[in-house]
Amino acid sequence: MTTSLHPAVERANLLTSLKRYAEARELMAQRLAEDPEDILAWIELARTHLGDEENGAKALAATERALALNPEHVGALLMHARALRVGGRFPETEGVLREVIRLSPDYWFGYARLADWLWRIRVISSGTASGRQVGREEMRAALREAEPIAQEAIRLGPEEVYAYEVAWIIADMSGDDAAAGRMDDAILRLDPQHEHALARRTRKAATAPGVKAAEAATLYADALASTPASAPMRQGLDAASYRLLRGLRWLALLCLALAAAGIDLFQTDGETQRELPLVLGQRLWDLVPMTAVWALGAVLRYRRLRAGIKVNLRSLIRRLAWSRVVLGQAAWAMLCALLITQVPWTERTVPIVLFWAGLVPSLATMWFDRPRNG
Structure with missing residues (x-):
């Protein structure tokens, strides 16, 4: 029996690591024809079947041949557990993984894999037996059973990311945010570019109360520099960029309010409205606060944004229809503000119509377009 690789x-x-499964299978077929007692070749063959084909039956056959050669081979048992899960025999994996722990009580991975799967097995078994959706207490009991096993995996493998990932899942499912945060800290200590932990940490910081859109966009842009292929980070950057675009609409509405104030559009008790038409100097002066609003609220802020955020803003306008809607509403509200202040109106009827025409479309969609930021 072959024991060396x-x-x-x-x-x-x-080849399997490169996802060239067919080539790997062909190579293993040749090797097993030469030496049918090469247990590592049987294990590798099972691994190829669990790659592109997700074929639990063929993988099970390969692992059973390996276990027939050595029923206490830990690698064969672990691959057998994977094949059982893919083959629809998930509950049976518990016994296999407990056998791995019995044979290798100091091997961290056996504990981590058992903790990762055990609570799922309990939930599936409970749901199958009762024929109903698993209750919260049953879920908590399953997670409590798995939690000490995950902690043992961390104790035995303190530098292994997967052990902390399993512990994070259990803490998150249990609603223990503090423990989940500690697990994320540990994961990022070991792997600063861990996609999911980095995404969770960035999302938590970006969505904290008081964090402005520009700050959130910067946080996501920094995270993307470490994990450029992260879909959650790109979605987060899109959401923050969309918030920036929605801010432009608020600037336009502020200008609309300034225009209404500049022409004394609505009469208040005890005050006399300005006489119309306004003189040219007053109309030009009304442009000053609007210019300041856009200079400070948009131009200066845009210039301070990182180059990547600017690129994403332009990309988002092309990709997301609601971005164009928001910009269109801001432009329309601004046009109404300019018409109110710059045309020498002799009556306030048309300016009032323009004011409501600029205000209502934005107000009508503000509550509706918030979920469209993804």
């Missing part, structure tokens, strides 16, 4: 198995392992 044959060069052919080593090459197949590399």
